[in-house]
Amino acid sequence: MKPEGLKLINEEGLRIDGRRPDELRPVIMEVGVLKNADGSAYIQQGNTKVIAAVYGPREIHPKHLTLPDRAILRTRYHMVPYSTDERKSPAPTRREIELSKVIREALESVIFVELYPRTTIDVFIEVIQADAGTRTAGIMAASLALADAGIPMRDLVAAVAVGKVSGQLVLDINQLEDEYGEADMPIAMMPSLGKIVLLQLNGVLTEDEFKQALQLAKKGIMKLYEYEQQALRKKYVEIKPEEV
């Protein structure tokens, strides 16, 4: 139930956290945050905080899971118990099982899996603070971690959720907008190839609204793609020639 008097969009057309409808939350991206993993990344998007880590390509046990012509992908999206308002049981929920699947399927066409037959590439995503947009932040962190692990990819993945709130389409929804909004549409793309790798719609939109939502999402995705490249450059490219 929506609390009395809660206004998700005010008279000036601004959102509950002061953003304009087409404005992203502040983003922090950092690559190489863990010592043990082959690749890792941290993303903070508003109040959402996510860590992703990659191991592999490495041997699989049990062996019968191997494929002779490509690497398999194993993906886990998980929310830690203290990430939400009410404690979340650490056991995998139906939601986490579904999201692990859609994130894995999104990454299958991004990674050059055919380069590493008979191996596994493991992608782990831990949501440490949830404030909506965790799957989209998670998949971005995963793509940065994959790049950090040196795994060849067709492109980075940038992702954002568009929502419908008080009848208006808004970019990158937060928790309140997700809870009391009319629709939530997470979408992930390989931006420079123009390919959609993840698309879900929870909620009701007309066909026209859906078209507008796609355009709005693309706008946000192009910005996030910029930030991802900056984060990678910060770790890998900022070694100036004279220092080498």
Add this chain to the structure above:
Amino acid sequence: MSITPTNLRIVSTLKKHSMTSLIEKGLRIDGRRLNEYREITIIPNYIAKAAGSAYVKVGGTVVIAGLKVGVGTPFPDTPNDGVITINAEFVPFASPTFEPGPPDENAIELARVIDRSIRELRAVDLSKLAIIPGEKVYILWLDIYVFDHDGNLLDSSMLAAMTTLLTAKIPKAIVKDGKNVELNEEERIPLPINNKVVTVTVGKVNNKLIIDPNVDEEQILECKLAVSISEDGRLAGMQKMGAGVFTEDEVLEAVKLAKEASKTLFAKISEAISKVQ
């Protein structure tokens, strides 16, 4: 943890080639056009002991959905609403690739896509299913069972789920002493329905889009987009499934195809319901 499937059904390379080249020409291996459903049979009230049920056959895919009803406490955040729980199971004999055990990621995804479409559209008016607001409400369990897998389980399951809800007769609740609730099995009432929804799954093969893929065609699909459409033509949910990618144009085209095909499905539901009423 979600793992790349390794126990896929094997389709011969020759058959894959012929399916692909036929689709390139706008044809299908079973003689259909790209935007055509297989034969659909819907039998409502298939299970007498359920409050509602439906047998659905699409091509060779067989799904039976059933509704059971109870009384319970509402969720704290929606104290004046009834509760609906949707679950799906793929029984082991339905396909050589299915295993016994709790629902796997595919069954969970299917149930959740159906659940979201029905919930977000408020297809069932849960606000009318409170018995004592804040204390006692109807609890609806909608269980979807797949008995034979010949492709496109999602659209078939949604047809079964929707037909079940539309034809269900739930026992009337009687409040005694202002706090005890009993269900009167003798007096039955229909569920309060606001809207109808169907799901149309569009598959992509070599930049061509097809609807209602059969089980062999599913092996050559790069990916699928499931689009839930309400009877008034709005989009009530969407899910990209499978490893491949879509372009923006393909997604928009898929939505158009789904909207058009949804009319066939609504007609089938209406036809089936009219026979029982």
